[in-house]
Amino acid sequence: xxxxxxxxxxxxxxxxxxxFLGQVGLASAGLQLVPxxxxxxxxxxxxxxxxAEPVTVSLMxxxxxxxxxxxxxxxxxxxxxxxxxxxxxxxxxDHGQCGACTVLADGRRINSCLHLAVMCEGTEVxxxxxxxxxxxxHPMQAAFLKxxxxxxxxxxxxxxxxxxxxxxxxxxxxxxxxxxxxSGNICRCxxxxxxxxxxxxxxxx
Amino acid sequence: xxxxxxxxxxDTPAAIRAAGxxxxxxxxxxxxxxxxxxxxxxxxxxxxDINQLSLYKIEExxxxxxxxxxxxxxxxxxxxPAIKKNYPLLSEAILxxxxxxxxxxxxxxxxxxxxxxxxxxxxxxxxxxxxxxxxGCAAISGYNRxxxxxxxxxxxxxxxxxDMCVAMAALGAVIHVQGAKGTRAIPFADFHxxxxxxxxxxxxxxxxxxxxxxxxxxxxxxxxxxxxxxRDRASYEFALTSAAVALDIQNGIIKAARVAxxxxxxxxxxSIAAEQVLTGLPPNTASYQKAADTAMLDAKPNKxxxxxxxxxxxxxxxxxxxxxxxx
Ligand SMILES: Cc1cc2nc3c(=O)[nH]c(=O)nc-3n(C[C@H](O)[C@H](O)[C@H](O)COP(=O)(O)OP(=O)(O)OC[C@H]3O[C@@H](n4cnc5c(N)ncnc54)[C@H](O)[C@@H]3O)c2cc1C
Ligand code: SF4
Ligand code: FES
Ligand code: FES
Numbered sequence: 237x238x239x240x241x242x243x244x245x246x247x248x249x250x251x252x253x254x255x256f257l258g259q260v261g262l263a264s265a266g267l268q269l270v271p272x273x274x275x276x277x278x279x280x281x282x283x284x285x286x287x288a289e290p291v292t293v294s295l296m297x298x299x300x301x302x303x304x305x306x307x308x309x310x311x312x313x314x315x316x317x318x319x320x321x322x323x324x325x326x327x328x329x330d331h332g333q334c335g336a337c338t339v340l341a342d343g344r345r346i347n348s349c350l351h352l353a354v355m356c357e358g359t360e361v362x363x364x365x366x367x368x369x370x371x372x373x374h375p376m377q378a379a380f381l382k383x384x385x386x387x388x389x390x391x392x393x394x395x396x397x398x399x400x401x402x403x404x405x406x407x408x409x410x411x412x413x414x415x416x417x418x419s420g421n422i423c424r425c426x427x428x429x430x431x432x433x434x435x436x437x438x439x440x441x
Numbered sequence: 442x443x444x445x446x447x448x449x450x451x452d453t454p455a456a457i458r459a460a461g462x463x464x465x466x467x468x469x470x471x472x473x474x475x476x477x478x479x480x481x482x483x484x485x486x487x488x489x490d491i492n493q494l495s496l497y498k499i500e501e502x503x504x505x506x507x508x509x510x511x512x513x514x515x516x517x518x519x520x521x522p523a524i525k526k527n528y529p530l531l532s533e534a535i536l537x538x539x540x541x542x543x544x545x546x547x548x549x550x551x552x553x554x555x556x557x558x559x560x561x562x563x564x565x566x567x568x569x570x571x572x573x574x575x576x577g578c579a580a581i582s583g584y585n586r587x588x589x590x591x592x593x594x595x596x597x598x599x600x601x602x603x604d605m606c607v608a609m610a611a612l613g614a615v616i617h618v619q620g621a622k623g624t625r626a627i628p629f630a631d632f633h634x635x636x637x638x639x640x641x642x643x644x645x646x647x648x649x650x651x652x653x654x655x656x657x658x659x660x661x662x663x664x665x666x667x668x669x670x671x672r673d674r675a676s677y678e679f680a681l682t683s684a685a686v687a688l689d690i691q692n693g694i695i696k697a698a699r700v701a702x703x704x705x706x707x708x709x710x711x712s713i714a715a716e717q718v719l720t721g722l723p724p725n726t727a728s729y730q731k732a733a734d735t736a737m738l739d740a741k742p743n744k745x746x747x748x749x750x751x752x753x754x755x756x757x758x759x760x761x762x763x764x765x766x767x768x
Contacts, residue, residue, distance in 0.1 A: 308447040419676035420540025
């Protein structure tokens, strides 16, 4: 995208950014440094555009429709936790690195922290709250209980949603494959062996 | 994260119209662009959601190649039976990257466009020519164990992080794009740019251009191919080094070869010189070692990453050995 910005600039000024930097050298580099050195600078809008309007989005979560008016920046994870008070999905890293926020979107596991709520219109979202049928636990929940697949429990909703997705995807059969296919879910308590046992039980059932 | 306007577009022409204005960015899987927006590294004023576009197909072509839509999810591409059969190196490369959740979100187009994981690029507290042109490069004088040894410049030594792209570089994929001025086909080697004096310019796309699909050319011997990734832990980690290779072995001689390296270059690094060295030699360790030495001939280490030169050679020798043994 930068290439064509450069093209446009060249059309306007008869010089490209590259040539410009070459011409003014350090003076221009100094200007570029300002936003870098001042943290506050990076909080200011880059141009005059007004802040974006809130948008209305209709989400299908665990089979029921929820209509929300949101800032466009709200992630699916924050919409679930902050707007819908469904705090089962956890925030570990907020950057796709831990799996605590894993939910199922149209049956496939995703990281809800790297997905915008406004992008979910028309998607069936299933969270840990939606797995049980009334009082009857989902087989994966029951297996995690039986095999002690957790200690503190913080990673557990993500682990269980991920494990449900894994079984549905059907690509993991050996212990090694299951471990690899669960590698997107980090457990600080190290309950990995018991999680493996729980998944194997559900898979062979 | 800065406020932005969100637009969902129904088709390619609408996407192209929306892209050219208001510092717009496309969002596909969102796994890279949102990550960077949360850190104020990317600040689009407008986010153009392209997920409604019909670019989800994987089609086998008459000529034996495969055409992959830009929105095909990384997991769907990796598990596609024709990809697994005809281009195992691509399937293996994708499955070695990120996590199952991320691969369910990440798209072909987004993966091609993903930005470096250089830690100094990721922190607005440091100088980085890629993030703020002209500000300097904190990695060159800093801790650069993860950085590149091939294709570097005095302005940037960041690696290209993608695994998928290394396999596509080896295959000589062609990237098809569409913009206001029409369509273009970009050979893989020309798509990503070397940092040179302008590390902030990373690819060949114009602001209004959308990747529509990637064409994998027919390459019968790619059925005998492999991707090997070496990293700090067994899974869910970027490459220190990686190698994507394919070998055409006939009557005990290498007739043709494809070699590309990951984790070492500032772009996905195909080594045509290594391919030429292999051609005509018997498939054995001595030949592979010769190819590896050739591939890394121009490598330029920094303070903390000299180890990558030897590691990349061994990675390549191992990948070639494994490939040579495929019956
Ligand atoms: C924790 C973590 C670990 C990871 N590990 C690995 C790894 O080991 N190996 C690896 O290879 N990758 C890894 N990744 C990166 C991942 O592969 C990329 O984030 C992903 O491929 C980006 O695809 P996306 O569809 O989500 O892109 P998006 O985030 O939606 O977009 C990325 C960029 O591409 C542009 N774009 C998207 N589609 C198009 C299009 N059709 N035309 C033009 N421009 C487009 C967007 O505007 C944006 O600039 C990891 C990511 C995370 C978060
Ligand atoms: S290596 Fe490149 S990305 Fe990393 S700090 Fe230097 S300029 Fe930035
Ligand atoms: S909170 Fe989403 S992956 Fe960590
Ligand atoms: S049970 Fe504590 S983090 Fe997994």
